[in-house]
Amino acid sequence: MSNHPAIAVVGAGHAGVEAAFALAKGGAKVTLFSDEPCLPYFRPRLIAVAFGQAEPDAIAIKPRKAYAEAGIDLRHEAATALDPAARTVNGRAYDALVLATGSHAFVPPFQGHAARVHTLWTLADALRLRGLHAPGKALTVIGGGVLGIEAALRAAEAGLRATIVEAAAGLASGSLGAAEATLRRAIEAKGIAIHTGSGVAEILPDGIRLADGRTIADDLLLCSAGARPNGIPGHEDYLVTRGDLNVAPIPAVYAAGDVALTPRAENAQPYTPPRSVRRAQLMGRLLGESLLSAHAGHGTLRWSEPILPQLMKVGDVELHTLGDLRSADLQERRVDDGADPRVWKSVLWRGDLPVGLRWVGTRAGFADWEKRVCESLAEPSP
Numbered sequence: 511m512s513n514h515p516a517i518a519v520v521g522a523g524h525a526g527v528e529a530a531f532a533l534a535k536g537g538a539k540v541t542l543f544s545d546e547p548c549l550p551y552f553r554p555r556l557i558a559v560a561f562g563q564a565e566p567d568a569i570a571i572k573p574r575k576a577y578a579e580a581g582i583d584l585r586h587e588a589a590t591a592l593d594p595a596a597r598t599v600n601g602r603a604y605d606a607l608v609l610a611t612g613s614h615a616f617v618p619p620f621q622g623h624a625a626r627v628h629t630l631w632t633l634a635d636a637l638r639l640r641g642l643h644a645p646g647k648a649l650t651v652i653g654g655g656v657l658g659i660e661a662a663l664r665a666a667e668a669g670l671r672a673t674i675v676e677a678a679a680g681l682a683s684g685s686l687g688a689a690e691a692t693l694r695r696a697i698e699a700k701g702i703a704i705h706t707g708s709g710v711a712e713i714l715p716d717g718i719r720l721a722d723g724r725t726i727a728d729d730l731l732l733c734s735a736g737a738r739p740n741g742i743p744g745h746e747d748y749l750v751t752r753g754d755l756n757v758a759p760i761p762a763v764y765a766a767g768d769v770a771l772t773p774r775a776e777n778a779q780p781y782t783p784p785r786s787v788r789r790a791q792l793m794g795r796l797l798g799e800s801l802l803s804a805h806a807g808h809g810t811l812r813w814s815e816p817i818l819p820q821l822m823k824v825g826d827v828e829l830h831t832l833g834d835l836r837s838a839d840l841q842e843r844r845v846d847d848g849a850d851p852r853v854w855k856s857v858l859w860r861g862d863l864p865v866g867l868r869w870v871g872t873r874a875g876f877a878d879w880e881k882r883v884c885e886s887l888a889e890p891s892p
């Protein structure tokens with residue numbers, strides 16, 4: 511590679527932008543491909559944009575001039591033709607390529623009037639919803655995960671009558687145990703109806719029918735049922751990275767962000783880590799700062815999954831979790847006195863090690879326990 515290697519970064523989300531700026535700073539000639547027509551933006555703010563609580567212009571990660579000043583060629587062009595043998599993407603030569611294509615909303619194959627179903631994953635999705643909602647309208651959110659809950663809360667703040675429908679028995683992917691009741695009360699106090707334990711059987715022209723026969727009328731239907739990684743056409747199978755972020759088995763192709771599914775340990779099955787801005791940024795930065803030397807044969811790009819909290823706050827409804835919330839061998843102990851019915855704080859223990867946190871209604875005290883949980887869960891050095 512020359513002193514100014516050509517690096518193609520495909521996908522201008524949190525991982526791609528972070529990688530592009532660090533690579534440009536390190537002297538690379540960076541082309542950043544974005545298949546969205548707008549400036550790269552802070553994705554979590556899309557929910558606020560959709561319900562009129564944030565302006566689309568205000569969520570850009572960086573102003574346009576920052577890309578030009580850093581020497582980054584930001585191209586609003588989908589990367590569709592990757593030729594790893596020739597090392598070209600859309601016909602442009604690269605020395606190394608960073609795949610940072612993120613993920614897209616997953617929509618189950620619904621029966622009935624499936625065309626009524628909206629998703630909220632891109633700015634285009636958010637602007638579409640923004641044009642459709644109005645106070646008094648009924649919104650059903652399919653999916654009671656954290657993103658679905660946030661959407662319902664923000665819709666309620668905007669004056670919509672929101673309902674959450676979750677096929678599983680509990681909200682937040684069943685990760686909350688007894689703490690869920692506290693979260694439910696807080697959500698219901700905002701006028702939001704919650705139906706758990708029954709999936710969608712059919713999309714009706716003006717509502718949905720659940721598997722248990724109940725029907726729910728609505729004006730707007732939002733599906734928040736998880737996401738799947740974005741591949742480049744013809745290369746969907748190459749999404750799994752080794753622990754060193756090299757996309758096996760393509761030479762000179764590295765992955766970062768939601769698209770990078772990494773095995774937890776050597777020879778382990780790949781797994782889908784939580785989708786997170788922080789994780790994408792950390793991976794992007796690691797690639798940005800170390801790719802040039804690693805690619806030249808100096809050093810590696812070893813990645814170990816960080817232990818990151820999941821945080822949600824809309825008004826006074828808060829949910830903060832961390833670590834292991836599901837293993838069968840955990841013991842849960844509350845660390846609040848239970849006097850405030852709006853608050854739940856508990857620590858999950860494995861033996862005498864704190865390994866998980868469930869905080870509802872407040873964040874007070876979370877950071878101190880976060881540190882302890884991260885220390886307990888940190889992988890021992892090899």
Ligand SMILES: Cc1cc2nc3c(=O)[nH]c(=O)nc-3n(C[C@H](O)[C@H](O)[C@H](O)COP(=O)(O)OP(=O)(O)OC[C@H]3O[C@@H](n4cnc5c(N)ncnc54)[C@H](O)[C@@H]3O)c2cc1C
Nearest residue numbers: 521523524525545553554589611612767768785786787790
């Ligand atoms: C509504 C919403 C709320 C969220 N809230 C939170 C939150 O509160 N906290 C949190 O940590 N995480 C949150 N997330 C998850 C978080 O946004 C993602 O984990 C993060 O954006 C991943 O970053 P990324 O760079 O991997 O991918 P992305 O941010 O998805 O960016 C990938 C980009 O690549 C583009 N792309 C795909 N294919 C191509 C191609 N072939 N050519 C060119 N461009 C392409 C995509 O269009 C996209 O612009 C939220 C996600 C959503 C959708």
